[in-house]
Amino acid sequence: MIRFHPSAQQLVSFVDGNLSPAVSLMVSAHCDMCSTCQRFVEQETERLAGSLLQDNGFKQVDLKADYSAMIAQITQAPSSVEADTGLNQKEISRKPSSKTEVSKAAIHSIELDGRNFVLPRTLQRYIEKTGGWSSLVGKLWQAPVDLGSQGVANFIYMAKGGSVPEHTHRGTEYTLVINGEFSDGINNYDSGDFIFMDGQNTHTPRSDNAQGCLVFTIVDQPLHFTSGIARLLNPFSHLFFR
Amino acid sequence: MLVGIPLEQSKSTIKPKECAVEMSDYLVEVAQKRCKKSFARVFNYFAPRLRSYALKQMGNEALAMELVQDTMSNVWQKAHLFNAEKGSPSTWIFTIARNIRFDMLRKLQNRKEDVCSDDLWPVLCEQTADLNEAPLDEQVTLEQIGYLFESLPVKQKAVIEAIYIDGKSQQEVADELDIPLGTVKSRTRLALQRLKGMLQSND
Ligand SMILES: [Zn+2]
Numbered sequence: 007m008i009r010f011h012p013s014a015q016q017l018v019s020f021v022d023g024n025l026s027p028a029v030s031l032m033v034s035a036h037c038d039m040c041s042t043c044q045r046f047v048e049q050e051t052e053r054l055a056g057s058l059l060q061d062n063g064f065k066q067v068d069l070k071a072d073y074s075a076m077i078a079q080i081t082q083a084p085s086s087v088e089a090d091t092g093l094n095q096k097e098i099s100r101k102p103s104s105k106t107e108v109s110k111a112a113i114h115s116i117e118l119d120g121r122n123f124v125l126p127r128t129l130q131r132y133i134e135k136t137g138g139w140s141s142l143v144g145k146l147w148q149a150p151v152d153l154g155s156q157g158v159a160n161f162i163y164m165a166k167g168g169s170v171p172e173h174t175h176r177g178t179e180y181t182l183v184i185n186g187e188f189s190d191g192i193n194n195y196d197s198g199d200f201i202f203m204d205g206q207n208t209h210t211p212r213s214d215n216a217q218g219c220l221v222f223t224i225v226d227q228p229l230h231f232t233s234g235i236a237r238l239l240n241p242f243s244h245l246f247f248r
Numbered sequence: 249m250l251v252g253i254p255l256e257q258s259k260s261t262i263k264p265k266e267c268a269v270e271m272s273d274y275l276v277e278v279a280q281k282r283c284k285k286s287f288a289r290v291f292n293y294f295a296p297r298l299r300s301y302a303l304k305q306m307g308n309e310a311l312a313m314e315l316v317q318d319t320m321s322n323v324w325q326k327a328h329l330f331n332a333e334k335g336s337p338s339t340w341i342f343t344i345a346r347n348i349r350f351d352m353l354r355k356l357q358n359r360k361e362d363v364c365s366d367d368l369w370p371v372l373c374e375q376t377a378d379l380n381e382a383p384l385d386e387q388v389t390l391e392q393i394g395y396l397f398e399s400l401p402v403k404q405k406a407v408i409e410a411i412y413i414d415g416k417s418q419q420e421v422a423d424e425l426d427i428p429l430g431t432v433k434s435r436t437r438l439a440l441q442r443l444k445g446m447l448q449s450n451d
Binding site: 087 | 279282284287288291292295297298301316317320321324325326327328335336338339341342343345346347349350353354362363364365367368369437440
């Protein structure tokens with residue numbers, strides 16, 4: 007059962023598009039797994055959309071000339087349906103496929119050691135950008151996910167008995183439990199839990215689940231962690247933060 | 249109980265519900281008949297409101313107008329994705345504007361290639377705009393997926409086949425089909441979304 011959710015404030019900012027892209031990704035992935043937050047987000051979206059309508063601060067005056075030109079310009083474009091079909095038949099000259107073994111794995115999940123982990127919708131888009139697994143200390147595996155200038159997020163897999171040496175955080179670390187359970191000496195976490203840790207927290211993540219535990223982690227200030235000094239201060243930061 | 253509400257006020261305040269029905273109808277006209285008059289109605293109602301929202305959020309007239317134009321262009325081009333059963337026109341248009349603003353801000357901050365609004369809120373994805381309610385763990389056999397695969401549009405199928413069956417990179421596929429890399433990417437994404445949509449409706 008999911009016990010740890012983003013705060014209401016985070017959800018509202020998410021709906022309004024004001025969370026950082028990296029944190030938005032985490033919140034969105036959590037909502038894929040959490041019907042409670044999903045519902046909250048839907049309601050909040052309606053509420054914000056409603057306030058857009060009730061806002062009477064706009065000036066009716068500037069409706070005239072500029073806008074009619076804009077309308078004319080916009081309506082010259084075809085619909086996206088027209089634009090996307092009926093063009094360029096020559097592109098489609100490939101032979102029809104006889105055996106079509108699109109593996110489900112390629113679409114929904116990432117694989118580690120023969121096991122497929124189905125990802126929440128939001129994260130499925132990043133399967134292509136996920137690097138290979140590499141082994142870390144103590145039954146831990148890591149696969150980096152390239153988020154461009156947002157830095158690197160990671161999938162971390164803790165096999166049974168795997169643990170991360172105690173560490174603190176020099177920024178905010180977000181973790182979403184994708185599959186399995188782990189404990190960090192403070193709480194027990196289950197699939198779907200959304201956890202954030204900042205400089206206040208010290209923890210020792212550990213999984214004693216027979217199935218191990220797959221999590222997705224991200225830090226909202228990746229630059230902070232790439233500096234040499236931070237690495238010296240926190241020798242284990244590279245495990246989770248890169 | 250209050251009586252005698254000034255006429256002017258009651259006139260200028262369109263009741264949200266009536267307005268939603270009215271705007272919904274216009275959007276359907278736009279989607280089905282490419283009706284410019286209906287679009288103009290939707291535009292005239294929403295554009296000034298969007299502009300005011302954008303000004304507040306971005307504090308810049310030029311950016312605000314860009315947001316209005318992009319949002320309303322999407323409304324025109326993708327009106328067929330509006331589904332009145334799933335929400336009001338204002339909610340739909342708000343989410344489009346929010347997505348565009350999110351991406352504009354990323355661009356302003358010179359962030360390329362990272363999280364884009366479509367990833368977070370697939371409001372304008374063709375075929376399956378409703379990926380949101382995806383229950384995740386469906387069991388599908390290879391035969392089933394092969395069957396679904398066959399029903400993909402030919403262009404999307406070609407791309408998926410090359411990538412997931414022949415194991416080619418997106419760049420290789422782009423070169424081979426002589427189309428831009430971006431097109432390969434978007435076709436891949438559309439196809440996967442579509443497959444996923446079909447898988448869900450197949451359960
Ligand atoms: Zn939640």
